[in-house]
Amino acid sequence: MGIASEALKNFKGFNLKNMPEVEPLSPGHRACQGCGEVLALRLAMKALGENVVMCSATGCMEIITSPFPQTAWKVPWIHVAFENAAAVASGVESAYKAMNRKGIINQPDVVFVGYGGDGATMDIGIQALSGALERGHNFVYMCFDNEAYMNTGIQRSSGTPFGAGTTTSPPGKKSIGQSTWKKNLPAIAVAHNIPYVATATPAYPVDLMNKVKKAAMVPGPAYLHIYSPCPTGWRCGIDESVQVARLAVQSKVFPLYEVIDGQYVLSRKVAKPKPITEYFKPQRRFRHLTEADVAKIQERIDAEYEDILKKCGGDGKGKEEKE
Amino acid sequence: MAKETGIISWKKLNLGIAITEPGNASQLKTGDWRSMKPITDREKCTKCGQCYIYCPDMVYSKDAEGYFVQNYYYCKGCGICAKECPVDAITMVQEVD
Amino acid sequence: MSKRIGVEVSIAAAEAVGLCDVDVIAAYPITPQTHIVEHLSEMVAEGHLDAEFIPVESEHSAMSCCIGSSAAGARTFTSTSSQGYALMSEICFIASSMRLPIVMAVANRALSAPISIWNDHADLMYSRDSGWIQTIGENGQEVVDLLIHAFKVAEDHRVMLPVTVNLDGFTLSHVIEPIMLPDKAEVAAYLPRYKAPLRLDPKNPVSFGPVGMPDVYTEARKAQDEALKAAKPVIIEAWKEFGDKFGRYYKPVETYKAEDAETIIITMGSISETAATAIDHLREQGKKVGLVRIRLWRPFPGTELVEAIKGAKNIAVLDRVCSFNGGEISGPVCLEVKSLLFDRGMNPKVMNFIAGLGGRDVTVQNFEEMVEKASNGAAPTPYEIINVRE
Numbered sequence: 001m002g003i004a005s006e007a008l009k010n011f012k013g014f015n016l017k018n019m020p021e022v023e024p025l026s027p028g029h030r031a032c033q034g035c036g037e038v039l040a041l042r043l044a045m046k047a048l049g050e051n052v053v054m055c056s057a058t059g060c061m062e063i064i065t066s067p068f069p070q071t072a073w074k075v076p077w078i079h080v081a082f083e084n085a086a087a088v089a090s091g092v093e094s095a096y097k098a099m100n101r102k103g104i105i106n107q108p109d110v111v112f113v114g115y116g117g118d119g120a121t122m123d124i125g126i127q128a129l130s131g132a133l134e135r136g137h138n139f140v141y142m143c144f145d146n147e148a149y150m151n152t153g154i155q156r157s158s159g160t161p162f163g164a165g166t167t168t169s170p171p172g173k174k175s176i177g178q179s180t181w182k183k184n185l186p187a188i189a190v191a192h193n194i195p196y197v198a199t200a201t202p203a204y205p206v207d208l209m210n211k212v213k214k215a216a217m218v219p220g221p222a223y224l225h226i227y228s229p230c231p232t233g234w235r236c237g238i239d240e241s242v243q244v245a246r247l248a249v250q251s252k253v254f255p256l257y258e259v260i261d262g263q264y265v266l267s268r269k270v271a272k273p274k275p276i277t278e279y280f281k282p283q284r285r286f287r288h289l290t291e292a293d294v295a296k297i298q299e300r301i302d303a304e305y306e307d308i309l310k311k312c313g314g315d316g317k318g319k320e321e322k323e
Numbered sequence: 324m325a326k327e328t329g330i331i332s333w334k335k336l337n338l339g340i341a342i343t344e345p346g347n348a349s350q351l352k353t354g355d356w357r358s359m360k361p362i363t364d365r366e367k368c369t370k371c372g373q374c375y376i377y378c379p380d381m382v383y384s385k386d387a388e389g390y391f392v393q394n395y396y397y398c399k400g401c402g403i404c405a406k407e408c409p410v411d412a413i414t415m416v417q418e419v420d
Numbered sequence: 421m422s423k424r425i426g427v428e429v430s431i432a433a434a435e436a437v438g439l440c441d442v443d444v445i446a447a448y449p450i451t452p453q454t455h456i457v458e459h460l461s462e463m464v465a466e467g468h469l470d471a472e473f474i475p476v477e478s479e480h481s482a483m484s485c486c487i488g489s490s491a492a493g494a495r496t497f498t499s500t501s502s503q504g505y506a507l508m509s510e511i512c513f514i515a516s517s518m519r520l521p522i523v524m525a526v527a528n529r530a531l532s533a534p535i536s537i538w539n540d541h542a543d544l545m546y547s548r549d550s551g552w553i554q555t556i557g558e559n560g561q562e563v564v565d566l567l568i569h570a571f572k573v574a575e576d577h578r579v580m581l582p583v584t585v586n587l588d589g590f591t592l593s594h595v596i597e598p599i600m601l602p603d604k605a606e607v608a609a610y611l612p613r614y615k616a617p618l619r620l621d622p623k624n625p626v627s628f629g630p631v632g633m634p635d636v637y638t639e640a641r642k643a644q645d646e647a648l649k650a651a652k653p654v655i656i657e658a659w660k661e662f663g664d665k666f667g668r669y670y671k672p673v674e675t676y677k678a679e680d681a682e683t684i685i686i687t688m689g690s691i692s693e694t695a696a697t698a699i700d701h702l703r704e705q706g707k708k709v710g711l712v713r714i715r716l717w718r719p720f721p722g723t724e725l726v727e728a729i730k731g732a733k734n735i736a737v738l739d740r741v742c743s744f745n746g747g748e749i750s751g752p753v754c755l756e757v758k759s760l761l762f763d764r765g766m767n768p769k770v771m772n773f774i775a776g777l778g779g780r781d782v783t784v785q786n787f788e789e790m791v792e793k794a795s796n797g798a799a800p801t802p803y804e805i806i807n808v809r810e
Contacts, residue, residue, distance in 0.1 A: 016372055026346035027381040027397040028353060034401030039379035053620045055488060056629075065348065068329045068340055068636050071627035072348035076620040078491050079629035080514055084484035087476065091446060091488025091496075092620055094472040098443040099494055102470055104613070110622055128484065131477030205376050239402030239415075242377050329632075333639035333646070338580055339518035340640045341618050342627040 002261025004195035004218045011217065013210040020046050029072040030064040036229030036241030037061060037117070037144045040202040044142060044226070047209035048216055050075050051109060053092050057085035057116025057125060060151045061144060082116075083124040086132035086141055089114035093137045111216045112139040118159030119149045122185050133192040133221045140215040140222045143185060146230035154233040158183040161253075162300070163293055164285045166233070171288040181300065189223035190259050196222035197259040198267075202229075203245035207256060207267055214258075227254045235284030244282055251279040252305040257312060264311035276301055353380065357400030359415040361393055367412035374404035374413060422602045422666070429560035429592055430455030432599045433499075433525050433585075436567040438469045439607040440523075443494035446474040446485035450504040451537045452589035453527040457499055479504035483511035483522075490520035490582075491628055493619035495571065498522065501589055502529035505543045509550065515582045516551030517644055518628060521574030521614070522582040524552075525567065528689070529589040530778040538779020539589040541688065541740035544717070545752045551644060553583040553651055554718040556689050558674075560597035562715075563587045565668055568607055572658045575614045579651045586717075590779070592690040602666055610665050652719045672721030674713040675728050677703055681710030683734040683795040686725075686757060688714045691740070691782055698787030709791050714753070722760050729757075735770045736794035738782075739803070742774060750802040771799035775806045782807070 001009075014020070024045040031038035041061055056062045056079040065072035066079060080088050093112040099105045114132070116125055121143035129141060148166045149155040156169035160178045171177040189197045196218040200208035208226065215222035227248060229241040236244055248254040251274045256267035276298050280286035289297070337343055363374075368390060375383035375391045382398040383391040405413040427435075434456050437445070445464070447457040463469040472489075476482045482498050489496040500508060505526060515522055528544050530536040544554070553573060557563035563585060570583040587593050618626050632640050656672065663669030676696050678684055687695050692713040702709045712728045714721070729735055739751030749755060754772035761768065773790045776782040786807060793799045 016376065019372070019376065023381050025381075026349040027394070028348035028351035029380075030351070030353070031379060033356060033399040034403055035379050039377065039403075042379065042381065043376075051622045053492070053622065063631055066342070066627055066630035068630045068632055069331075069342060070348040070351060071342040071344070071630060072346065073627050074346035074625060076622055076625045077627045078488065078620055080484060080487050080518075081511060084481060084511065087481035087484035088488035090474060090476075090481070091444065091485035091490075092492045093488075094444050094446070094474050094485065095489040095492035095494035095496070098470070098472040099492075102443065104443070105493075107622075127477060128481050131481055134477070135474065202377070237402075239406040241379070241401075242403055242407050329636040331636075331639070333642040336636075336639060336643050337626075338618060339520075339628060340630060340632060340636065340643075341518075342630055343618070345625040345627075 002195065003220065004261045007218050008214055008260070011214060014047065014206050014213070016206065020049065022046060022049055024048065024050050024052070024073070024075045025065065026072045026074055028070065030067065031060070032232050034231045034238030034241050036202055036245055037146050038064065039241065040144055040208065040226045040228045043202055043205050043208050044212045047212035048111060048113065052111045052113055055085045055089040055092060055112070055114045057120035058082040059117040059120050061115065061117070063151055082120055084128045085114040085116045085120060085125060087128040089139045089141070090132045090135065090137045093139050113142065114139060115142040115144065117150070118143060118145040118147060119157040122158045122183050130192065133189060133194050133223065136220050138219055140224065142224045142226055144226050144228040146228045146233060148233050150230050150233040163289050163297055165288060166285070176293060177288065186223070186225045190262070193262065194221040194223060195219070195261055199225045199227070199254065199256050201227040201245040201249060201254060201256070203242050203249065204256065204268070211258065236282040240282050244279070247274065247279040250274045251276045252301055253279055255305055255308045257308060264308065266309070266312040352396055353399050354396045357398055358418050359400040359402060360395065360418050361398065361400070361402065361404050361413045362416055363390070364412045364414070365390060367410050369410055371409060373407050373409060377403050377407045379403065422600045422606070424598055424600045426596055426598050428455060428594060428596050429563055429587065430594065431459050432560050432564050432601065433567060433587070434459035434463065435601055436564040437497050438463050439602060439604050440568060440571045440611055441495065441608065442471050442497045444472045444474065444489040444496045445498065446476050446482045446489065447498050448476050448479045448482050448500070448504060450479070450501045452529060452593050453499045453501045453504070453525070455593065456525055456527070479508040480511060483508040483515060486522045487511065487515050487518065487520055490522050491518070491620050493616040495614045496522050497524070499525040499527070501527045502531055502543045505547060506531060509547060512547060512550045512552065517640070519580040519647065520582060521580055523567065523570045523574055524582065524584045526584050526586045527589040527593040528586050536778035539591050540777045540779070544586050545741045545743065548718065548752065551581065551648065552718065553581055553648070553655065554586060555583070555716055556586040556714065557592065558690055558692050558713065560592070560595070560599045561668070563592070564599055564601065565662065565666070565670065568602070568611060569658055569662055572611050573651065573655050576654050577617055579647065579654050580617065581647055581651060586689065588690040606665065610662065648719050652721070655716060670715065671724065672716035673724040673728050674715055676711040676713070678710030678712050678728055680708060681732055682708040683736070683791055684710050684712050684729050684732040685736040685738060685787070685791050685794065686712045686714065686729070686753065687738045688717065688753065691776060694782060694784055695787045698784045698791060701784065701788060702791055707795065709795065720756060725757070726760060726764060730766065733768055734794045734797060735768050736790055736799065737770065737772050739772060739774045740776045742777060742805070748802060754803065769797045771801065772803035773799065773806050774803055780807055
C-alpha cells in the first residue's frame with residue numbers, strides 16, 4: 001500500500017449534512033460578484049479548518065483578502081511575492097519541523113498550504129512549485145485555475161485554453177485568440193511522483209472538500225488543481241460561475257480525478273457528455289470561434305478525456321453522483 | 324489601529340504592517356455593491372442548503388427553523404444562489420431606495 | 421572554551437552559524453559561497469547541527485524559504501554570491517520590509533557579463549538599498565564574529581531587520597587563517613533563543629504581507645527607514661557586549677594611522693590589509709597618510725566616518741565596482757562620502773579610484789600610487805579606473 005492509500009484508509013468524507021460551519025476565510029472580502037475562485041477557496045478553507053498556515057502567491061485571492069488594515073483571514077497567512085508561494089510554504093514547513101524536533105514548539109499537526117492562480121502556478125511559479133514537490137515537503141499546493149491573469153486584466157497564461165480570447169491573446173483577422181493548448185499541470189505534478197494529485201471544481205463542493213481534506217491528510221506533497229470560473233475574465237454572467245464549472249465537467253473539458261500514489265482514479269464518469277458548444281455558450285471569451293475551430297477543439301477534448309480514462313484503467317471506475 | 328481606514332501613524336504600524344486582527348475584513352460592507360437582492364420563498368424552500376454552500380460571500384447561515392437566511396450586509400447580489408436553487412425558491416429582485 | 425584553529429574562512433563561517441544554533445538553512449550553491457553551505461549541510465548530515473537544510477532549486481527560492489521560515493519563528497540562515505544574490509534580490513527587499521531577522525553571508529563576487537567568479541563589490545553595491553543591515557569583514561576572525569553579532573542584532577526586538585555579513589569571495593572566503601572559534605555555551609549566553617514578536621501560528625493568527633494602498637505605503641516605508649536608523653546604536657551596543665564576552669571589540673569604522681593623516685584612503689573588506697601595508701611603507705617615508713575602513717555599510721555610519729576623516733586634506737575613496745553612471749559623478753562609496761562631507765560643510769579634496777574588478781589584484785604598489793596621487797591632489801575627478809590596459 002502506498003503512503004497516500006495508507007494515510008487515507010480511514011478517510012471519512014464530508015457530505016451536505018455534515019458541512020463544517022467553520023469559515024477560516026471571512027466575509028467582507030473584495031472578490032468580484034459571483035467569483036468562482038473565492039468560492040473554491042472558501043470551500044477549501046472549510047475543509048482545511050483552522051490549524052493551518054496559508055502561503056499566498058500574489059494574485060486575485062491575495063489582493064481581495066488583504067488590503068490593509070483589513071484581512072479576510074482568520075488563520076495565519078503570508079503573502080510574499082508572485083512566484084514563490086511553494087517556496088515560502090517549504091520554509092514554513094521546515095521551520096515547524098525543526099522547531100518541533102528541537103522542542104522549541106509543540107505543534108506537530110499544523111497543515112501547511114501554498115496557493116496561487118494559474119499564472120502564479122503554471123507560469124512564473126512552476127520552478128518553485130517543482131522544487132517544493134521534488135524535495136518532498138509535507139504541504140498542500142492549491143492552484144486556483146481561472147485560465148488567465150485576471151488580477152492584472154485578463155492576460156493569457158499557459159493555463160488559458162486554446163481559442164479563448166484574452167487581452168493578450170485577442171482574436172483578430174490573424175488570430176484565433178489563444179493559439180496554444182492548455183498546459184497539463186496535474187500531469188506535471190504527477191511526474192514528480194508525489195503521493196496525491198487531484199482535480200476539483202466548486203460546482204462539486206463535496207468532492208472538492210474531500211479532496212482538500214485528503215491532500216491535507218497525506219504525508220508529503222499534495223497538489224490540487226482547482227478549476228475556478230471567473231465571470232469577469234470569461235465574460236459570463238455573474239450568476240453563472242457554478243453552472244459553467246459544472247458544464248466544464250459535463251462536457252469533459254475538465255475531468256475530475258485523483259492520482260493516489262500514482263494511480264489515476266476517476267471521480268466522476270461523464271456518461272452522456274455534453275458538446276463543448278454548451279460549455280462555450282455562456283462565455284464570451286469563446287464567442288468568436290468558428291464551427292471548424294470548435295470541431296478542432298472538440299476533437300482534442302475527446303482525445304484528452306480518452307487519455308484520462310485510459311490512465312484510470314479503461315472506462316474509469318468513477319461514479320455518476322448527485323450532490 | 325484605525326478600524327476601517329488605513330489612516331494611522333507610522334509609529335502605530337505592526338512590524339512589516341502585519342494585520343493582527345484575524346478576519347477583520349468582516350467590518351467591510353460589501354452589500355453596498357448590490358443592485359439585485361435574493362429573496363427566499365419559504366413556501367418553496369426545502370432547506371437543502373445549496374444556497375449556503377454555493378455562496379462565494381458567506382452570506383447564508385442556518386436559522387433556528389433550519390432555513391438558510393441571507394446576511395445582506397455582505398450579499399453582493401451575484402445571484403448564484405437563485406440560479407443554483409433546485410426548487411427555484413430564490414428570486415433576485417431589484418434594489419430600490 | 422574558545423579554541424584557535426587553522427581553518428578555511430568559509431568553514432569557520434559555517435561553524436559560526438552552527439554555534440548560533442540555527443533552525444533552518446535554505447541555500448543554493450554558487451561559487452565562491454559553496455564551501456559555507458557545503459560545510460553546513462555536512463554538519464546537519466553528521467548530526468553536529470540540529471537544523472533543517474533545504475537544498476532549494478534557486479536563490480530566489482532560498483530567500484523565499486528563509487522568509488517562510490523566519491516568519492514561522494525559526495532562526496534562519498542562507499548564503500549566496502553575485503548572480504545568486506541578484507536572482508534573490510526581489511525577495512531580499514521583501515524580507516527587510518517584512519522585518520524578518522534572516523542572516524546571510526555573502527561571498528562577494530563580480531556580476532556578469534562577462535561571467536566572472538572572482539571578487540569585487542558589484543553584488544554588495546547592487547543590494548545596497550535593499551533595507552538590510554550590511555557589514556563587511558576584513559579577515560576570517562571578523563567574519564566569524566560578525567556572523568554571531570548579526571543574529572544578535574537582527575533578532576533584537578528594537579531592530580527586527582535582516583543582516584548580511586559580506587566577505588570577499590576567494591581572497592577571504594577560501595584562505596586558511598588562524599581563527600578563534602568560541603564555545604557553544606558562550607555563544608548561547610550572548611545569543612539567547614530567538615523569540616519572534618509575531619509569527620505564523622494558528623494559535624495567534626496574523627496576516628503578513630498585506631496590500632498597502634497609497635494611504636499606508638509611505639508610513640510603512642517611514643517605519644522601515646526609522647528601524648534601520650534605530651539599528652545603529654543596537655549594532656554598536658551588541659559589539660560592545662561581544663567585546664566584553666569574547667575580548668574582540670568592533671566598531672562601525674576602523675582607522676589605521678589616520679589620526680594625524682593629511683591624506684586618507686577609505687576602503688572596505690579584505691583588501692584593506694593590503695592598503696595598510698602600503699600605508700606602512702609611506703609612513704616609513706615620512707608621509708602623513710592613513711587608512712579608514714568601513715565595516716558597517718548599512719546603516720551608513722556617517723558620524724563615525726566624519727570623525728575618522730575630519731582632519732584630512734585629501735581623501736581617496738576606493739570603489740570596487742563600476743556603477744555606470746555616465747561618468748560625471750563618482751562611484752557609489754565615494755558618492756556617499758561626498759554627500760556626507762557636503763552636508764556638514766566640509767570641503768577636503770575627494771578623489772575616487774575604481775580598482776579590483778572581477779578578481780583583478782590591487783597590489784601594495786597600486787595603493788601607494790593611489791595614496792600618492794591623492795596626496796598631490798592629482799587624481800582626476802569624478803573617478804579613475806586604475807590598472808586598466810589601454
